[in-house]
Amino acid sequence: MAKVNPYLNFYGNTEEVFNFYKSVFGGEFSTLMRFKDVPTEMQSPGANLEDIMHIALPINRETVLMGSDWSDFMGKMNPGNNFAISVQTDSEEEAQRIFNKLSDGGNVGMPMAKTFWGAYFGMCHDKYGTSWMIDYSDARVEADAEKKELEKSSL
Amino acid sequence: MSFLRLCKSDKVRKFVALNENKFKGKNMKEITAYLHFKGEAREAMTFYKDCLGGELLFITVGETAMAAQMPAEIQGYIMHSVLKKDNLTIYGSDMVRPGGINIGNHMSLFINCSSEEEINSVYTNLVKDGKPGQPLTEAFWGSIYGDLNDKFGINWMFNYDKEEVINNNHK
Numbered sequence: 001m002a003k004v005n006p007y008l009n010f011y012g013n014t015e016e017v018f019n020f021y022k023s024v025f026g027g028e029f030s031t032l033m034r035f036k037d038v039p040t041e042m043q044s045p046g047a048n049l050e051d052i053m054h055i056a057l058p059i060n061r062e063t064v065l066m067g068s069d070w071s072d073f074m075g076k077m078n079p080g081n082n083f084a085i086s087v088q089t090d091s092e093e094e095a096q097r098i099f100n101k102l103s104d105g106g107n108v109g110m111p112m113a114k115t116f117w118g119a120y121f122g123m124c125h126d127k128y129g130t131s132w133m134i135d136y137s138d139a140r141v142e143a144d145a146e147k148k149e150l151e152k153s154s155l
Numbered sequence: 156m157s158f159l160r161l162c163k164s165d166k167v168r169k170f171v172a173l174n175e176n177k178f179k180g181k182n183m184k185e186i187t188a189y190l191h192f193k194g195e196a197r198e199a200m201t202f203y204k205d206c207l208g209g210e211l212l213f214i215t216v217g218e219t220a221m222a223a224q225m226p227a228e229i230q231g232y233i234m235h236s237v238l239k240k241d242n243l244t245i246y247g248s249d250m251v252r253p254g255g256i257n258i259g260n261h262m263s264l265f266i267n268c269s270s271e272e273e274i275n276s277v278y279t280n281l282v283k284d285g286k287p288g289q290p291l292t293e294a295f296w297g298s299i300y301g302d303l304n305d306k307f308g309i310n311w312m313f314n315y316d317k318e319e320v321i322n323n324n325h326k
Contacts, residue, residue, distance in 0.1 A: 003242045006188045007265040007312055042295050062242050063186045066265055080259015084189040116220045117161045
């Protein structure tokens with residue numbers, strides 16, 4: 001079945017942004033393709049040949065962060081605020097570390113803190129304008145607890 | 156996942172139990188797209204469920220522990236919702252940051268499809284009442300590719316890798 005991943009556009013600095021994300025999440029780019037790698041007959045007039053046509057940073061087995069450079073032939077770019085990337089981490093320490101790195105030079109919407117729904121959670125914008133929600137909770141412990149509660153309630 | 160604890164109710168527990176296998180082993184780093192809507196999260200997420208399939212859960216403001224601190228007129232708004240189908244997860248909410256909502260075009264949802272039938276059907280479903288961008292075509296990188304802007308202003312990109320080699324690259 002289909003997989004869904006966030007796809008980000010930036011104005012000519014996608015490579016810089018993705019190197020920043022690589023420094024936060026680790027890993028290696030699985031794809032890095034520039035406009036100059038596009039077959040000549042398919043090239044878009046006005047595209048900067050050194051710009052990134054497609055870049056992919058695998059976060060885990062199932063999710064990949066992808067992006068490319070925006071070009072003016074695509075129209076006007078409008079960085080909206082209707083889209084954020086939610087990151088589930090392996091531990092509270094990792095959540096804090098990722099949050100600190102992503103918010104460095106950006107701005108903090110909600111500092112990392114224990115929330116009423118039991119997660120260790122925070123929100124920030126990074127210095128390139130991407131919105132992030134960082135979230136840690138022990139999913140396996142929770143799933144077991146929920147299952148037990150469900151069994152109890154159906155008795 | 157932890158968002159599901161926003162609300163302690165049978166409906167949430169049932170959703171978790173139903174999707175237990177999809178959450179199992181998910182105690183690992185994962186990224187998910189989180190969409191914000193101007194009060195139409197229920198309509199939009201229901202549309203996405205109709206287009207993509209899967210299980211959908213809504214938690215309204217009134218159902219959360221924060222209900223008492225929220226104004227009466229927003230009790231019915233969606234605090235959090237999740238659409239889950241196999242490897243596919245999308246979050247949606249009516250909660251908007253101060254300053255209001257600005258529907259941008261700098262982020263898209265990229266769907267990697269697993270068959271030609273699937274890419275055709277999800278494209279046809281999602282383009283209804285929206286704006287087609289690139290129609291589904293054979294791209295020079297060996298995939299079928301297309302994109303569109305749906306009726307709620309969300310951008311979608313669709314890709315189906317015909318060659319297994321490229322498919323593995325994306326994993």
